[in-house]
Amino acid sequence: MEEKYDDSVLGRARVQDTPELEAYYKELEGLGAGALWTVANDIEPWEPRSSSVPMLWKYENLRELVLKSSELVTPEQAGRRVVYLVNDKRKDVSAAVGWLYTGIQVTRPGESTSAHRHKASALRFIMEGEGGYTVVDGNKIMLEVNDFVITPNSTWHEHGVEEGGKTCIWQDGLDIPLVNALEANDYAVYDGKQPLVAPVNHLPMTYGSSAGIVPADIVWNKPYSPLFKYSWKKVYPALLEAAKVNDGSPFDGILMHYTNPVTGGHVMQTMGASIQLLRAGEHTKAHKHTGSFVYQCAKGHGYSIINGKRFDWKERDIFCVPSWAYHEHVNLSETEDACLFSFNDLPVIQSLGLYQEKEHPDGYQKID
Amino acid sequence: MEEKYDDSVLGRARVQDTPELEAYYKELEGLGAGALWTVANDIEPWEPRSSSVPMLWKYENLRELVLKSSELVTPEQAGRRVVYLVNDKRKDVSAAVGWLYTGIQVTRPGESTSAHRHKASALRFIMEGEGGYTVVDGNKIMLEVNDFVITPNSTWHEHGVEEGGKTCIWQDGLDIPLVNALEANDYAVYDGKQPLVAPVNHLPMTYGSSAGIVPADIVWNKPYSPLFKYSWKKVYPALLEAAKVNDGSPFDGILMHYTNPVTGGHVMQTMGASIQLLRAGEHTKAHKHTGSFVYQCAKGHGYSIINGKRFDWKERDIFCVPSWAYHEHVNLSETEDACLFSFNDLPVIQSLGLYQEKEHPDGYQKID
Amino acid sequence: MEEKYDDSVLGRARVQDTPELEAYYKELEGLGAGALWTVANDIEPWEPRSSSVPMLWKYENLRELVLKSSELVTPEQAGRRVVYLVNDKRKDVSAAVGWLYTGIQVTRPGESTSAHRHKASALRFIMEGEGGYTVVDGNKIMLEVNDFVITPNSTWHEHGVEEGGKTCIWQDGLDIPLVNALEANDYAVYDGKQPLVAPVNHLPMTYGSSAGIVPADIVWNKPYSPLFKYSWKKVYPALLEAAKVNDGSPFDGILMHYTNPVTGGHVMQTMGASIQLLRAGEHTKAHKHTGSFVYQCAKGHGYSIINGKRFDWKERDIFCVPSWAYHEHVNLSETEDACLFSFNDLPVIQSLGLYQEKEHPDGYQKID
Amino acid sequence: MEEKYDDSVLGRARVQDTPELEAYYKELEGLGAGALWTVANDIEPWEPRSSSVPMLWKYENLRELVLKSSELVTPEQAGRRVVYLVNDKRKDVSAAVGWLYTGIQVTRPGESTSAHRHKASALRFIMEGEGGYTVVDGNKIMLEVNDFVITPNSTWHEHGVEEGGKTCIWQDGLDIPLVNALEANDYAVYDGKQPLVAPVNHLPMTYGSSAGIVPADIVWNKPYSPLFKYSWKKVYPALLEAAKVNDGSPFDGILMHYTNPVTGGHVMQTMGASIQLLRAGEHTKAHKHTGSFVYQCAKGHGYSIINGKRFDWKERDIFCVPSWAYHEHVNLSETEDACLFSFNDLPVIQSLGLYQEKEHPDGYQKID
Structure with missing residues (x-):
């Protein structure tokens, strides 16, 4: 290649x-x-040379094992009950691709973890369940399927599922491998449960405005998004609306970044996230760029060609694209759109001046 | 005082x-x-010492005269058919308060202005009508009642009402007096009609996301908001949502700034705008600060006390608060909320380091 | 024109x-x-349209009257003993040009003013004397001829001349007219003398590095330059060095902005300042731009043509260039360079998006 | 520890x-x-956990071997004739500490390398010789002992020594290991010699002002310092001047960062550099922080205690302090100051929100 x-x-x-x-x-x-x-x-x-290989993890293979973990260990024993996905070439650093960690976490109704914090940043994308929530620095935020939520570095955070809810499964994304590599990680355990500092969903309801307005009397000077939760109920209609008046990218269809509404930039300093819509029948062109990416299919089915190899995905499947690997995406439905959630290390790559991209000379790859 | x-x-x-x-x-x-x-x-x-006086302009007095202008002059003769509101102490600079100009413009179905541009910046708040639109640098944007829209400095802009629409009336806000005072204004006439560069409502539909997501493939590096239109259909629900989880400001109730979604800052470099919700029966405390403000009541009825004088307002009434004038607001309804739109010169005052505020020592003013 | x-x-x-x-x-x-x-x-x-006219104030006419003020009034009576220069068309706002105030202040050995502060910002350029100093927020800074020093808005400041010094005369520049126009000025008197908070010249010696290095352990987050004093002993050699390897601007010769070393931007939020070197025999081309400028000749002699009128200057003469007035500069010496100090409202004009410039169509002006 | x-x-x-x-x-x-x-x-x-160990490389051991390389290989064969220093625990990534590479390069009079560029950034600190120079994007810059110079990422650069000069030895610092780890490095060879685009030393003479002034007519929008060279002739006097009016840091003496004069920030996006002065007899207190550091003694002699181990250094010796290692410095002379040059990955650590520090609980370390 x-x-x-x-x-x-x-x-x-x-x-x-x-x-x-x-x-x-x-x-x-x-x-x-x-x-x-x-x-x-x-x-x-x-x-640029990556040490990771493209991989796809099929949810149908993993789901049962993830659920089984909830029989094998308790949250108290395990800290968090998570099956993590590891790249064949990055086992030494427990990364799914590049310096990004990802895992699948399960929580049963009534369960919750103890609170902790670390210099690594975290994000989650909800796969299944009802009544899930996260508490970040005393802000409790309710979560539904396909919601995206952040727990930035050094914030106290804990997760759980309400008593009357349904078992929740979500994907975790963290930059643990990166922060370890940069020799800067740390960890602390919160003594007891965090007291809530605001009404439930305070921050998403305050900053998640559908209208470009922000509170005049709140000063937000932290280096991450005050919105915290990006609700699928709002994200998906926004994607559809944007699709009506935009051609989108030849390489990515309608690609939108989750942003920090007080800076317009990435949601956190070390990890960004995007949601993209592939229109019915869309087959994007191939390009490669620096930065590592972990995808989850949020809707529909199709395949991606990564460095000449085809990876078929459907809802909840997870796959990765290493730095500088050619990739293109295909929506296999002729009638329905498909949506891919992804997270990445673009904030690192961009802030250090290391981003570059290249179109595939032939437009599309040949499958090996 | x-x-x-x-x-x-x-x-x-x-x-x-x-x-x-x-x-x-x-x-x-x-x-x-x-x-x-x-x-x-x-x-x-x-x-701080202001040369403006507080004033209120009742819409019921002005509306007929505004409509009459459409019988007296054509857009071709007048440039724009506007009744402007002038402060008793600022007639020399045609300002409603401080260095801010405001006027009420009327456009009949099928009418449109020619395109022009100037170093002064403009904004509008829609008061009546259907089928109104603005075209800013080739982007056509449809407007409805209580929508807020900007036409930043040096952008080509023109306005009109579709053939099948209803007579539109809107409030214009400009910084003409300021830009003249700073000896920097200019003016140019566009030769003919602007060609559209994108589908109708392209920018509000692209950036007006209800979800904190922005297009990954569009670079916006202009010093004003790419959203352009802030739709009341989204703004009002967002206000209600924020009101559920915020106490708001003791001086302003639930006060939200219209913002530039790629910076989190003011919508333009010289004028900002806000929307605020006064809850049923709310009576805010008095304070004063630097910066000049023009208000329009967008919903409900009540009064404001400005430097000890009471000004009663209802929907569509316009009033002003000069720099360093004590002011407090009252919603006279015990069951309905009231909403005040306002625009201001805060971006100027803040970027030059001139903002300061002071609470009223007694909490509330005595009416003179 | x-x-x-x-x-x-x-x-x-x-x-x-x-x-x-x-x-x-x-x-x-x-x-x-x-x-x-x-x-x-x-x-x-x-x-753009300016209400100011170009003017030149000859130091030989003013010097005696400035000195005479020190016989007529005491600093205690006068606050500051200053002769201010007023534009024929800006008497109503006490401005030398646009919204800029300038004056010439005299202080005798052993005299000092009481400390005060205001929302207006101030700067000084030293014309004569020895042993002059300023104290800004407890930092005492010694001043010599042609030194440039700032006293930013809302800093406590006082000036004086040491007992053993010689009568000092300096030019003051303030944005009083602008801050009054923006209805934001204020004033406060310090009770007694300020205690010093650091060794004399602490800030210029710390930040006035000749080498692009800044202290690692000092956090400077104020919106103005921590350097405070720009010493002619360093400025003039730097101008000569830059002149060796730069062609300079066709309109201004070797033009350098005094900058804030922690931002690279203007020294204060509302006023900027520059020093420029006109090489022996240099005659620059004419242009006009927005922004108002007050000049003082720091070295040499020559003339400027402003809106078609010739103004001859030599060391210590002061003149002004209004917004959007064509201007060009001439060094009348065939062997010596000439230096012009100037201050301006460019930070205002630029931060509000109001800067524009235009070359003279003929390159040079005809003298009326 | x-x-x-x-x-x-x-x-x-x-x-x-x-x-x-x-x-x-x-x-x-x-x-x-x-x-x-x-x-x-x-x-x-x-x-935080570092995989590097503290190490010191004595120049007296290395100098002869470095010079010998100039007999063993030509620049044409070797690309660059460099002996690199490798941490015992970072051999796999060719790093001296953390993700930083350092080497010692020798160039004889009349020799020069061919030009190349890469996504990795580089800097140099001159150890010996006369007539050395670097050419960065067509700007030729002359170098003297203890000068610090940068060649930022993706700039074309080449080095050499003038015919009449003396053999030059300098320390190279690069972020090659980091950029490789982030899977973003690249490399390109320039076809022939770069043509000069400006007079020799144009940029240091233009921006290296001793006075806080910068050219008004040059727009610098690159993410690194336009100064390029930080001349010891200016740096050392500035250090002495700052030392007169500053107590300095208890952990570092008089510590100054080399900065970008148009931002006040680090010289490049991925590596920073500092110069520090230890006063006669000074023994600093111990602390630890995230970030990796490579030091070179530029003047004097003394020792550092790093994680409880003593490392003695004198002029030209190089040593490293890993992330989160306790360290303190001692100047062994009772009459002369000592100076340490250092470079680091602080821009990475800080821009990603990963900086933290901790004082040693006892003030000073015990030597193991």
Whole structure:
């Protein structure tokens, strides 16, 4: 898939080993040093290089195992009862792709976790159930299927399902691998339950305005979205409305970012999230870009071609697209739209000046 | 209303006239100069000082005259058929209060203005009619009663009412007096009608999301809101929703700013706008602050006390609150909420570091 | 000088008076209203329009009168002993040009003013003397000839000259007329002398680095420059250095803005300042732009042509360029450079989106 | 060194293995999944955890080997003739500490490299020689001992030493390991030599003002410092000046960040740099914080205690402080100051919200 490059040109390391050089390398090694030219071509690749592979996790295979975890362990024992999805090439860092972690969590009616916080940021996308809720820094927020909710870094948070609800399953997304890699993670346990600081759903009801208005008397100076919950009941109609008057992206159909309404930027500093609508029969063109992505199909069915391999998905299936992997999406229905939720590390990639993209030269990929 | 201050203290000018000084002043005057201490106490007041007076314009008095203008002059002759409201103390600058202009414009079915642009910024709030629209830089936007719409500085804009519509009346708000005072206004006439660059309502349908999502593939880097229209159909429910979970401001009830969804800030660089809900029977406390405000009652009836004087308002009445005037609002209904639309020069006052506010020492004003 | 425009075109108000209309206007007037088309062409000019005229104040005429003020009044009586310069067309607002105030202040050895503060911002440019100082929020800063220093809005400030110094004369620049016009000015007197909070010259020595380095352990979050003083001993060599490797602007020679080193922007929110070097024999091209400017010649001699009129200046002369007035500068020396200090309201004009400029169509003006 | 924490509390994973669970884990593994509680305590540490160890590289050991490389390989063969320093625990990513690479490069008079660019950012600190230069995007900049210079990501850059100069040795710092980890690096070779676009030293002479002034006619909108070179001739006097009026930090003495003069922020998006002065006899207190640091002693001699181990340094020695390692610095001279240059990944840590710090509970460390 990668373009062909030639390391025998001026400007690349082209040193042949000699006995004298080998002795020199030995000497350097003894001093905690090395000769750059022995590693330069490797650590300075011509194009971005990912160590992850594309993967798809079928919900029909996982659902039963996820539910079974609720028989095998209690929340008190497990902390959180989660089955996490791990990339074949990222087992060492427990990542689904790149530096992103994802898992599927189950909570039964009446259960709740204890509160904790960490420097890693988290988000969730609701897959099943009723009566689920999260409490973030004392704000209780009710959750329904396909709702997207954030628990930003260093906020106290806990989750649960009301007594009269139905077993809830949701996808967790975290940047634990990234924050560990950056050697900055931490963890703290809250002593007891958080007291609520505002009426239930206070923040989504205050900032989740359908009208471009925000409270005049509240100052929000935290580096994440005060909206917290992005309700599917509002998101899906907004997608349909936008689809009426926009052609969308050739690579992504109608692609909308969840945003922080007081900055217009990403919902958190380290992870972004998007929702996209593929119109009936739509087959997008292929491109690749930096940044790692985890998808969940929220509606419909279709497939994606990632680095030349076809991955078929339907509602609740989860798949990943590694950095710099060519990808294109297909909605297999000729009558219904399909929706893909995704989360990513774009805020990192963009704030560090590392974003770039490239169209596939042929428009579409050949399937290997 | 103003606190009592004493100019006889050290740090204020306290020079007595003498024949020698008078000769000196004469000499300075001949050189285009003066002695600061002769004007210092006047140009350096102890507290902010407004040259505007509070005023209220009753719609029942003005409506007929506004409609009559459509018999007296054509849009072709008049440019725009507008009755403007002028503060008794600001006639020299055609301002309703401070440096803000406001007027009431009428357009009959099938009529439209020619397109023009200017460095002054404009906004409108729809009072009556059906089928009204504005075209801003090639984007046509349909307007309904109580919708709020902006036409930012230097955008080409034109307005009209569709053939099958009903006579439309709306309030215009402009910063013409400010931009003239800052010696920066200009004007240009568009040659013919603007071609549309997107489907009708493209921008409000794209950015007016009810869900905190924005298009991933559109870059908006203009210094004003891409939403353009703030639809009452969405604004009023959002107000009601926020009212359920917020106590609101003691001075303003549930006060929400119209915002730019890609910055969280004011809709334009020189004028902001707000919508506020006074709950049944609510009587807010009095305060004063810098910045000039023009209000229109969008719903209900009540009164405001401004610098000790009572102004009764009902739907469509317009009134103003000058800078640093104490004001408090009362909803006279014990069962229905009341809504006040307002626009202001807060973006100017805030960006220049000139905002300050003060609670009334007694909580409420006495009516003079 | 202004381009010719025609008000008889579609898009401008072209209504002829009739008895019926006159009766209508009368009726509107009784309701605090008017017909927009009677004032529209006047309040919506084709190009920016200034009410100020270009003026030059010769220091040789003013110096003696400034010194004389120190015999006529004491600082205790006068507050500050200042001769202010007033534009022939802006006497009503005590402005030198546009909304900018300027004056010349004299302080004798051993004298000092009491401390005060106001919402208006101030700056000074030192013209003569030794041992002058200012104290801003407890920071004492020593001043020498051609130093530029700021006292931002709402900071406590006082000035004086040390016992062993020489009589100091400096130019004051303030935005008093603007802040009064925006109805936001205030004033307070400090009770006694300010205690010093840091060693003398602490801030300029900390932030006035010659090297692009700033203290790691000081957080500066005020909306103005922490540098406070811009020392001529550093400014002039920097101008010479920049002149070696830059062609400069065709309209201004080597023009450098004094900046806030923690933002790269203007030194204060409402006034900016610049220093410019005209190379030996340089004659710049003419342009006009929005924004008002007050100049002081800091070095050399030459003239400026402003709206077709020639103004000759030498060291310490002060002159003004109104908004949208064509201007060009000439250094009359064939061997020495000339330097012009200036301050302006560009931060206002730019932050409100009102800046525009235009080259003179002929490159240079004809002198009337 | 790390505080003691207890994983047996509620909120941590405390599940005991059973045959049933082991079968369950097996089943999950077959589906590319796992149980979170089996890894949770490991991937969610109580405090930040670094995989690097503190190390010091003595220049007296390395210098000869660095020079020898110039006999063993040519720049044409090697690309760049560099000995890189590698952390004992980061050999897999060629990093000196965390995700930072550092190396020592030698260039003889008359030699120059070919131009290239990459998404990784680079900086250099000059150790020895005369007549060295770098060319960044067509801007040639001359370098002297202790100068600090940047070559930001995706800029074309090449280095060399003038014919009449003396062999130059400098330290390179790059974020190659980070950009590789983020799967975003790339590389391109320039075809031939870059043409110069401005006079030599244009940018440092233009922006390196000693006076807080910046060119009015140059718009700089790139995300890195336009100053490029921070000259020791200006930096050291500025440090001395700041030291006269500042107490400095208890942990770092007089610590100044190199900054971007148009933002006040870090010099580049991914790496920052600082210079610090330890006064004669100074022994700073111990603290730890997130972020990785590489130091070079620019002047004097002393030692640092890092996680309880003493590292003695003198001019040109290089050492590293890993994330969350306690560290304190000592100047061993009782008469002379000592200066430490350092570069770091603070822009990453801070922009992602991951910075935190902690004082040592005892003030100072015990040496192990």
